[in-house]
Amino acid sequence: MATLDQTDKHLLNLLQENARFTTKQLALKLSLSPTAIYERIKKLERQNYINRYVALVNPRKIQKDFVAFVMIQLKEHTQASIAAFESEIALIPEIVACFHVSGTYDYLIKVNLDEMSSFRNFMVEKLTKIPHISNTQSAFSIKEVFNHTALKL
Amino acid sequence: MATLDQTDKHLLNLLQENARFTTKQLALKLSLSPTAIYERIKKLERQNYINRYVALVNPRKIQKDFVAFVMIQLKEHTQASIAAFESEIALIPEIVACFHVSGTYDYLIKVNLDEMSSFRNFMVEKLTKIPHISNTQSAFSIKEVFNHTALKL
DNA sequence: ACAGATATAGAATAATATTCTAAATTTACA
DNA sequence: TGTAAATTTAGAATATTATTCTATATCTGT
Numbered sequence: 257m258a259t260l261d262q263t264d265k266h267l268l269n270l271l272q273e274n275a276r277f278t279t280k281q282l283a284l285k286l287s288l289s290p291t292a293i294y295e296r297i298k299k300l301e302r303q304n305y306i307n308r309y310v311a312l313v314n315p316r317k318i319q320k321d322f323v324a325f326v327m328i329q330l331k332e333h334t335q336a337s338i339a340a341f342e343s344e345i346a347l348i349p350e351i352v353a354c355f356h357v358s359g360t361y362d363y364l365i366k367v368n369l370d371e372m373s374s375f376r377n378f379m380v381e382k383l384t385k386i387p388h389i390s391n392t393q394s395a396f397s398i399k400e401v402f403n404h405t406a407l408k409l
Numbered sequence: 410m411a412t413l414d415q416t417d418k419h420l421l422n423l424l425q426e427n428a429r430f431t432t433k434q435l436a437l438k439l440s441l442s443p444t445a446i447y448e449r450i451k452k453l454e455r456q457n458y459i460n461r462y463v464a465l466v467n468p469r470k471i472q473k474d475f476v477a478f479v480m481i482q483l484k485e486h487t488q489a490s491i492a493a494f495e496s497e498i499a500l501i502p503e504i505v506a507c508f509h510v511s512g513t514y515d516y517l518i519k520v521n522l523d524e525m526s527s528f529r530n531f532m533v534e535k536l537t538k539i540p541h542i543s544n545t546q547s548a549f550s551i552k553e554v555f556n557h558t559a560l561k562l
Numbered sequence: 563a564c565a566g567a568t569a570t571a572g573a574a575t576a577a578t579a580t581t582c583t584a585a586a587t588t589t590a591c592a
Numbered sequence: 593t594g595t596a597a598a599t600t601t602a603g604a605a606t607a608t609t610a611t612t613c614t615a616t617a618t619c620t621g622t
Contacts (some may be wrong), residue, residue, distance in 0.1 A: 260471075268471075271464035275428060278609060289571045294610070296569090305470045310558050311424035312460045318413075318421075320560050325510065325517060342554050349561040354554040357478065364478060364548065368560055395517065401495050401507040405463050405558060407473050407521055408502040431578060442602045447579070449600090 258303055263288070265409035267296055268305060272406035275309045312405070319370040323397035326383065327361035329390040341388045348382050361393065372396070411456055416441070418562035420449055421458060425559035428462045465558070472523040476550035479536065480514035482543040494541045501535050514546065525549070 260268075263286055270277055270285065279290040279297075286293065300306050315321040330337055338356075345354050345365065353366040369375055375394075383392070413421075416439055423430055423438065432443040432450075439446065453459050468474040483490055491509075498507050498518065506519040522528055528547075536545070 268464070268466055272466055273463065275462040275464045280609075290610085291572075291612095292570050298611095303470070304467050307465045307467050309428040309462065309464050310426065311421070311428045311462050312558060313421055313425055313560055314457050314460050315560060317456070317458050318560060318562060323508070325508070346555060352560065353556040355476070355478070355550045355556075356552040356554055357548040357550055359546075359548040361548070363554075393512075395510040395512040395514070397508045397510055399509040401509055401516075402499060403506040403508070405465060407466055407468060407471060407505065409471060433578075443579085444581095444603075445601050451580095 258299075260305070260409070264296060264300065264305075267293070268300065268409050269406070271297070271306065315368060320368040322369045322371050322375065323400065324367045324369070324375055325395045325397070326365050326367060327393045327395075328363040328365065328383075329360070329392070330362045330388050331390045332388070333362070337388050341386065344386045344388075350378055350382070411452075413458070413562070417449060417453065417458075420446070421453065421562050422559070424450070424459065468521060473521040475522045475524050475528065476553065477520045477522070477528055478548045478550070479518050479520060480546045480548075481516040481518065481536075482513070482545070483515045483541050484543045485541070486515070490541050494539065497539045497541075503531055503535070 266286060267282065270282060277285075279293045282288075282293045283290045297306075315323075330341060341363075342354070342356075345351055345363075350367050350369055351365050352368050355364045356362065357364050367375070367378060369378060375396075379392075379394075383389070419439060420435065423435060430438075432446045435441075435446045436443045450459075468476075483494060494516075495507070495509075498504055498516075503520050503522055504518050505521050508517045509515065510517050520528070520531060522531060528549075532545075532547075536542070
């Protein structure tokens with residue numbers, strides 16, 4: 257089924273940059289009719305190339321531009337321990353991403369807060385309240401050089 | 410200027426989950442008129458609470474669901490070295506995120522590839538071809554537990 | 563080269579975004 | 593606390609876009 261041609265790839269690139277392009281605008285860029293663009297996008301959605309459309313909010317404007325990365329080691333690596341940890345972590349809204357990773361540490365999480373002082377509170381009151389955690393190591397973002405949502409095709 | 414009320418926050422939450430909600434749908438959810446919703450969204454855009462709207466593409470479907478995190482140490486930390494490194498890194502499309510961080514390592518980058526074998530190629534042919542790098546440490550994503558674009562208000 | 567399937571263009575329609583106006587609500591401050 | 597100005601809202605009117613439909617063109621596999 258369905259291998260993407262250059263037009264599809266171009267479309268995905270454009271929609272990843274700006275999901276508000278109209279079919280008319282896209283039609284102009286890709287030298288096709290709005291209908292052709294429309295049908296292609298619908299197909300990309302049906303086939304799950306496009307998962308969803310979202311608004312990106314400015315973290316600075318809502319006082320969530322202090323970013324920390326925390327590497328986490330679990331005490332044990334049983335199925336139960338992993339499942340418990342992952343479901344607890346999902347309940348903490350400050351944690352915006354969580355990856356189970358290879359290496360010395362088991363998890364890498366990304367945390368968005370307003371400032372450093374909140375990080376202390378986050379660690380003491382939330383993260384380390386989770387059982388299963390053995391130890392952690394944190395790194396703070398000094399500067400976000402870039403952080404794309406788009407995957408170039 | 411402009412402090413967000415509960416309606417604004419609710420709106421931002423909804424649009425971060427699904428940017429395709431129509432003003433009519435949002436009006437129903439928030440018990441307002443479509444015009445009121447429309448004006449509020451336009452204001453949030455004008456005031457840069459909303460940066461942009463994007464389509465999220467399924468990494469698995471486009472063979473970019475192998476994820477690695479690489480911590481990078483620079484040889485020197487001069488302004489010139491930092492600037493050079495950051496501009497070089499920005500040219501490598503596999504690197505989807507780059508943060509200047511505190512700690513032993515200077516940078517944390519996220520890389521999206523198709524599979525492990527490509528990672529070797531990425532390291533040998535691309536990343537370590539960049540001068541200024543002293544050493545690196547990599548961790549591979551075993552599982553993406555979650556990775557939100559939304560910041561809860 | 564041909565039949566079936568798929569993609570496209572253009573017209574028609576439906577739905578939504580956008581603008582406009584007046585009323586309601588909130589805000590600032592006398 | 594009262595009042596004028598500013599902001600927000602609702603509803604109607606309009607403009608734009610999404611969506612459907614039909615016929616034609618293009619592509620695919622044999």
